[in-house]
Amino acid sequence: MDCARLPLLESVFCAVSLGAIVLDHQRRVVLWNSWMVRHAGLEQDKVIGRDFFAVCPDLRGGRVDAAIQHALYNNFPSLLSQTLNKAPFGLYLNAAAAARDDRIQQAVEVTPIAVDGAPRHCLIQISDVSIAVARERLLREQAMVLRSQTFADGLTGIANRRHFDVAMEKEHRRAKRGGMPLSLLMIDIDHFKAYNDHYGHQKGDQCLIQVAGALAAMLKRPGDLTARYGGEEFAMILPETDIEQARLMAETIRDRVQALRIPHERTTDDARQVTVSIGIATQRGGTPVDIAALIGAADKALYQAKRSGRNLVAALQP
Numbered sequence: 001m002d003c004a005r006l007p008l009l010e011s012v013f014c015a016v017s018l019g020a021i022v023l024d025h026q027r028r029v030v031l032w033n034s035w036m037v038r039h040a041g042l043e044q045d046k047v048i049g050r051d052f053f054a055v056c057p058d059l060r061g062g063r064v065d066a067a068i069q070h071a072l073y074n075n076f077p078s079l080l081s082q083t084l085n086k087a088p089f090g091l092y093l094n095a096a097a098a099a100r101d102d103r104i105q106q107a108v109e110v111t112p113i114a115v116d117g118a119p120r121h122c123l124i125q126i127s128d129v130s131i132a133v134a135r136e137r138l139l140r141e142q143a144m145v146l147r148s149q150t151f152a153d154g155l156t157g158i159a160n161r162r163h164f165d166v167a168m169e170k171e172h173r174r175a176k177r178g179g180m181p182l183s184l185l186m187i188d189i190d191h192f193k194a195y196n197d198h199y200g201h202q203k204g205d206q207c208l209i210q211v212a213g214a215l216a217a218m219l220k221r222p223g224d225l226t227a228r229y230g231g232e233e234f235a236m237i238l239p240e241t242d243i244e245q246a247r248l249m250a251e252t253i254r255d256r257v258q259a260l261r262i263p264h265e266r267t268t269d270d271a272r273q274v275t276v277s278i279g280i281a282t283q284r285g286g287t288p289v290d291i292a293a294l295i296g297a298a299d300k301a302l303y304q305a306k307r308s309g310r311n312l313v314a315a316l317q318p
């Protein structure tokens with residue numbers, strides 16, 4: 001190497017906008033660039049010639065330590081993925097960030113370096129990936145919000161039809177695998193067309209929100225789901241629930257909706273309140289039917305409850 005080019009190389013080493021450290025074969029710090037001085041808060045004269053792990057004791061025994069050993073003794077380069085290592089070096093944007101221990105997000109690369117007439121050295125490069133990490137976090141949060149929106153009904157906030165379909169597939173598979181019963185309830189507000197006609201569409205929407213809230217508040221087990229199936233019809237999935245337990249649940253739903261005391265002048269109910277009819281279909285444990293048959297049976301039971309006078313529960317076992 002032409003000696004006149006060495007100061008130039010050192011200036012370049014110091015000017016790059018990433019952290020650069022060179023270690024010798026004994027893991028002593030040979031070079032520590034200005035970016036490291038700025039972000040680690042350690043001047044070159046405090047680190048040059050010292051053992052790397054005396055300068056950065058937290059890194060001993062971790063993945064950076066392993067990468068250094070690989071580079072120095074096995075001649076292997078390593079790229080430490082940001083997600084696994086988060087921010088291994090104590091590097092900060094400024095003093096305020098250091099006080100909060102708010103580290104610069106880092107991508108770390110360790111490369112073996114052959115040196116003429118001396119044992120192998122290694123170069124550690126640290127890039128600031130804070131912007132990319134923040135962008136990724138934001139995208140992940142936005143994806144979660146979008147996901148929750150695509151699975152929620154816009155009016156009532158409970159699960160929508162798409163969520164119902166996904167949950168039904170999952171619970172149906174689980175019931176089949178475990179030989180457990182599975183109940184499905186179809187819940188329909190009685191004379192809702194007349195309610196809308198009499199009180200107006202906005203009041204109709206309020207009524208749907210109240211009924212949905214009452215249904216959602218009844219669920220206790222993690223696999224249970226209540227969804228807006230469409231219009232004024234709701235569905236409830238009750239895993240590991242036999243026909244008698246489902247009937248009890250349906251009767252409680254009927255009571256809870258009546259307890260809301262939503263006036264309905266144009267209904268057939270004597271109390272002139274909003275009521276619901278409920279159809280139940282239960283698949284026995286060990287004798288599964290397909291999902292379409294289960295939904296069809298719940299619809300048929302709902303139709304029976306309506307035809308028998310409304311504000312009633314009917315059940316079928318397909």
Ligand SMILES: Nc1nc2c(ncn2[C@@H]2O[C@H](COP(=O)(O)OP(=O)(O)OP(=O)(O)O)[C@@H](O)[C@H]2O)c(=O)[nH]1
Nearest residue numbers: 188189190191192193194196201204205231232306
């Ligand atoms: N306000 C409001 N009304 C809705 C919504 N979705 C569906 N509906 C109304 O719900 C009513 C359903 O009426 P029908 O299917 O005839 O049933 P029904 O009047 O409830 O009669 P039964 O079910 O036989 O007791 C229709 O008038 C729809 O317009 C909604 O999001 N908001």
